[in-house]
Amino acid sequence: MKVVVGLGNPGAEYDGTRHNLGFEVVARVASRLKISLREGKGPARSARLRRAGDEILLVCPLTYMNLSGDALAQLDPGRLAGPDEVLVVCDDLALPPGRLRLRASGSDGGHNGLKSIERQLGSAGYPRLRLGIGAAPPGKVTADWVLERPDPAERALLDGAVAEAVHGVVAWLDSTPLATLMNRLNRDPTPAKAKAPPPTGQATPEEPRSPRGDADHHRD
Numbered sequence: 001m002k003v004v005v006g007l008g009n010p011g012a013e014y015d016g017t018r019h020n021l022g023f024e025v026v027a028r029v030a031s032r033l034k035i036s037l038r039e040g041k042g043p044a045r046s047a048r049l050r051r052a053g054d055e056i057l058l059v060c061p062l063t064y065m066n067l068s069g070d071a072l073a074q075l076d077p078g079r080l081a082g083p084d085e086v087l088v089v090c091d092d093l094a095l096p097p098g099r100l101r102l103r104a105s106g107s108d109g110g111h112n113g114l115k116s117i118e119r120q121l122g123s124a125g126y127p128r129l130r131l132g133i134g135a136a137p138p139g140k141v142t143a144d145w146v147l148e149r150p151d152p153a154e155r156a157l158l159d160g161a162v163a164e165a166v167h168g169v170v171a172w173l174d175s176t177p178l179a180t181l182m183n184r185l186n187r188d189p190t191p192a193k194a195k196a197p198p199p200t201g202q203a204t205p206e207e208p209r210s211p212r213g214d215a216d217h218h219r220d
Contacts, residue, residue: 008024021131098157
């Protein structure tokens, strides 16, 4: 079974807030796969389907962020072959708006939802896809910042990240290797600044080349 868990808080007052990007991604994945998330016996909105021979479970916990793992505990945890079959999608203060970061494992980075998931799985070895929201600006309390709705300019950046994340999640469900998805998603979407041309009559120094003869487009 492959499980995708989108983190967020339930209730209309949290819709569209920075902390609910995980919910947005999973809801759009469900729409892309033409299924509906529904409330069932456990404290989550979820959907099950079969795709390319795999059983898939999409989950949006309704336990509030800090208890996200409690919802997962009630959704057939014994059927999971291992933490690597659980992809968690969430927001991230350490990344600027519009950036994505996919990892096969790692620390919770202070994210309470990831802490709860890790406690439930008993491991940090689960893949996680983070969507950047940027750090709270000076004078703002982080707990308030994540629960606010972004302004239109930031929202446009987040919408682009959500769309990319949906493509990435569906590709993961279709068994695209994680390393391939990391190369695709973990890039800076902002265009590089053009270098100023040299003064007229001055020779242009030759660009150094990598041993392979091509540019290194991504470092992490």
